[in-house]
Amino acid sequence: MSTVVDAAPKHPNESSHQAGDSGITMHRMKSFAGRDDSTGIESLEVHVQSREFSIFYGDNEAVRSLSMDIPRSRVTAIIGPSGCGKSTFLRAINRMNDLIPRCHTAGELIFDDENVYDPMVDVVQLRQRIGMVFQKPNPFPKTIFDNVAYGPRLQGERNRSRLADIVERSLREAVLWDEVKDRLHDNALGLSGGQQQRMCLARALAVNPEILLMDEPTSALDPRSTASIEALIGQLRGDYTIIIVTHNMQQAARVSDFTAFMYEGLLIEYGNTTKLFTNPANKQTEDYITGRFG
Amino acid sequence: MGFFSILVMAAALILILYPIISRGLSAYIFRATSEHRRVQFTEFGIGSAQEIERETAEVTAARQPVFDMIVAHEKDLKAELQEAVDQVHALAAAEGGFLQRSLERRLKRAHADASVEEYLTVLTDVRKSLEGQFDRERFTDVITLITERKQRVEVETKKLTEMKHALRDLLGPLPGDRITELLRSHYGQTRWDRCLHYQDKFLYRYEWDYSNPELSGLKMRTPRVEDFRGTDLEPAFAYVRDNLEAMMQPRLTLYWQFLTTDSRDAHFFGGIWPEVLGTFYLTIGAMLFAIPIGVIAAIYLCEYARPTKTVSLLRSCISTLAGVPSIVFGLFGLAFFLNTISVSESKSVLAGSLTLALMILPTVIRASEEAILAVPFTYKEAALGLGAGRWRTVLTVILPAALPGILTGIVISMGRAAGETAPIIFTAAVSVGLALSPLQTLNSPTPALPWNIYNLCTEHEAVDEIRHVQFGMVFTLVALVLMLNIIAIALRARISRKLRG
Numbered sequence A: 001m002s003t004v005v006d007a008a009p010k011h012p013n014e015s016s017h018q019a020g021d022s023g024i025t026m027h028r029m030k031s032f033a034g035r036d037d038s039t040g041i042e043s044l045e046v047h048v049q050s051r052e053f054s055i056f057y058g059d060n061e062a063v064r065s066l067s068m069d070i071p072r073s074r075v076t077a078i079i080g081p082s083g084c085g086k087s088t089f090l091r092a093i094n095r096m097n098d099l100i101p102r103c104h105t106a107g108e109l110i111f112d113d114e115n116v117y118d119p120m121v122d123v124v125q126l127r128q129r130i131g132m133v134f135q136k137p138n139p140f141p142k143t144i145f146d147n148v149a150y151g152p153r154l155q156g157e158r159n160r161s162r163l164a165d166i167v168e169r170s171l172r173e174a175v176l177w178d179e180v181k182d183r184l185h186d187n188a189l190g191l192s193g194g195q196q197q198r199m200c201l202a203r204a205l206a207v208n209p210e211i212l213l214m215d216e217p218t219s220a221l222d223p224r225s226t227a228s229i230e231a232l233i234g235q236l237r238g239d240y241t242i243i244i245v246t247h248n249m250q251q252a253a254r255v256s257d258f259t260a261f262m263y264e265g266l267l268i269e270y271g272n273t274t275k276l277f278t279n280p281a282n283k284q285t286e287d288y289i290t291g292r293f294g
Numbered sequence B: 001m002g003f004f005s006i007l008v009m010a011a012a013l014i015l016i017l018y019p020i021i022s023r024g025l026s027a028y029i030f031r032a033t034s035e036h037r038r039v040q041f042t043e044f045g046i047g048s049a050q051e052i053e054r055e056t057a058e059v060t061a062a063r064q065p066v067f068d069m070i071v072a073h074e075k076d077l078k079a080e081l082q083e084a085v086d087q088v089h090a091l092a093a094a095e096g097g098f099l100q101r102s103l104e105r106r107l108k109r110a111h112a113d114a115s116v117e118e119y120l121t122v123l124t125d126v127r128k129s130l131e132g133q134f135d136r137e138r139f140t141d142v143i144t145l146i147t148e149r150k151q152r153v154e155v156e157t158k159k160l161t162e163m164k165h166a167l168r169d170l171l172g173p174l175p176g177d178r179i180t181e182l183l184r185s186h187y188g189q190t191r192w193d194r195c196l197h198y199q200d201k202f203l204y205r206y207e208w209d210y211s212n213p214e215l216s217g218l219k220m221r222t223p224r225v226e227d228f229r230g231t232d233l234e235p236a237f238a239y240v241r242d243n244l245e246a247m248m249q250p251r252l253t254l255y256w257q258f259l260t261t262d263s264r265d266a267h268f269f270g271g272i273w274p275e276v277l278g279t280f281y282l283t284i285g286a287m288l289f290a291i292p293i294g295v296i297a298a299i300y301l302c303e304y305a306r307p308t309k310t311v312s313l314l315r316s317c318i319s320t321l322a323g324v325p326s327i328v329f330g331l332f333g334l335a336f337f338l339n340t341i342s343v344s345e346s347k348s349v350l351a352g353s354l355t356l357a358l359m360i361l362p363t364v365i366r367a368s369e370e371a372i373l374a375v376p377f378t379y380k381e382a383a384l385g386l387g388a389g390r391w392r393t394v395l396t397v398i399l400p401a402a403l404p405g406i407l408t409g410i411v412i413s414m415g416r417a418a419g420e421t422a423p424i425i426f427t428a429a430v431s432v433g434l435a436l437s438p439l440q441t442l443n444s445p446t447p448a449l450p451w452n453i454y455n456l457c458t459e460h461e462a463v464d465e466i467r468h469v470q471f472g473m474v475f476t477l478v479a480l481v482l483m484l485n486i487i488a489i490a491l492r493a494r495i496s497r498k499l500r501g
């Protein structure tokens, strides 16, 4: 797992596109084959559409009138300085903010032709279709099997062998199967941090979501585990729509097709990742990615 | 380190509980006399008939010399009175006529088998009738004789009666005694320690001496043998002093039936099973009501209730309730469960359980609330993120994770429910009763350890006689609560281990 980044073919000649002091090199960004820098967002199918969408904590407007089309089956990264509203926006997509008292929204967030915040929406179903991986690995204090089978069981799956199939498929998808297949009935808290995070990913995948939300999924992990998660994102791209919040700009550059830069609740710039990192249109974006603030 | 601290705690616990343990154990392990085995056999059907028969024969043989001495002594006393009776006979024969008939009719009752007391009554009668004669001067000699003999024998008889009384306390009924209904008068001392106590009371007379007005009364201890110097009874005291073991046959006994049998004659004999079972029913009953209600209330408060003023008021009400004296709960239980909604016609285990449940509810709620709040928010987030509803999240993630904490609260309140006296006085407890079947708990009161300990220590007719029962009950209660605690701690440790992986 750890070798994915290093094993990627090196193209020393392509490392000429230096994006300032942040040290991002284009050969790194190209680690995941299949990224098509020439395709614009406009030509892709929109999966989640934010229209003048605002989120408030009481009177504090954490996300301000944000409009953004998130394409299907692509990886979209959201970057920006701390407190700019990245997590708030991400969690709004599957309504995790409902847990926070005094949090309310304005505008529209369209998913599958419906406003996510429509009172008629079944939140439980919504969250099954939009899975989430959190910053810190958060396995339940149950066995690995029970953790991954949690979602399917919620949906009413009781058949033991079908559950076992789902668990295996999900763990394989999360590239964890070989490591844990002999200890499925051990407590998940006994796994390493990186394994736990991949298990959480498998758990999210087990309910067959359409969208995966990831809030700084590698910030609590060591470089090896980070690399394996990043490799995983590359593999899942195409089957799932992935929205990832990250502080690590190299990571955004490595794994995403599109990148959104937010600042103080506003969407400053949004577009093709390569373009945004090599040739940002906005001065603030440039300052941020070159490390001048943030 | 952990093991060491557990050891230190265990040592401290044993030190603190030592008096209770040592005295309480004496209800279970003690030197039991032949009387104990006889009680066990006749009243509870424990033991073998042949064994008892053989032992009874041995014991009776060992006691026989004392009984014989008593008979001999009584004979001496009667002989002294007999002289007076003979004189009256002679007088009657000499007088003839009406007086003779009347005297002889009275004297008929003083036959050879009659007791000393009978003789005394006859002589009193005779003296009265002689004194009633108009020419009583003629009988002065006889009257003087009667009076003198009667006085002497009366003094002797009083001493003898006292002595027999003391002997009866020790050995049980003497040959020829009329047996009363009271079971305790059928048997002697069942425990060797009580035997020694009554042996001392047999060998010595204890009297208060108030002759010196300067001092408060002095307790005087006089050997009883002084009362019988020179009589046939004199050797009896040395005999009882030296041969008590043969007369009682004490044997170290593990009386585990103390836990499993009921009691007879106000706990003079038998065990404490009805009390233990009653405590068990009450505790389990209280838990049955308090745990679901308490945990659901805690879930509501933590997961569902919006933080409004009403809810915070509710919270402080619960806290206040935790500090209400238990007797108040007892009276409330009487007023509400019995008088108002009449869960049963009179006191019952059901009413007691409800009252106890009410009393421990605040503790259960608080502990559960704390345990639920201590569950990491990430668990909840993860469950909700996977599409679990609120209730499913509670059931599948929050409750399992909070279980150890909830268990702790349950254990604490369980100990309290088992040990509280006040709430059950008016709602469930009776002093004497039989073990109930589970169905009877709905409408029958029950004896229970805490109430019966109190009752036996304060209101029993012979508090000093049944110290071992009192301490046995205390010990059993402590052991019961300790056991519940250990089970819960083990359970908790197991669950925690499973959660931690």
Ligand SMILES: Nc1ncnc2c1ncn2[C@@H]1O[C@H](COP(=O)(O)OP(=O)(O)OP(=O)(O)O)[C@@H](O)[C@H]1O
Pocket: A057, A060, A062, A080, A081, A082, A083, A084, A085, A086, A087, A088, A089, A100, A247
């Ligand atoms: N539960 C909350 N209640 C009130 N305000 C909140 C809450 N969570 C976040 N905020 C506020 O909303 C704003 C955006 O926070 P958010 O967590 O979305 O930032 P972020 O971009 O994810 O930052 P970071 O990179 O540090 O995670 C911040 O000003 C923050 O103070």
Ligand SMILES: [Mg+2]
Pocket: A086, A087, A088, A215
């Ligand atoms: Mg954040």
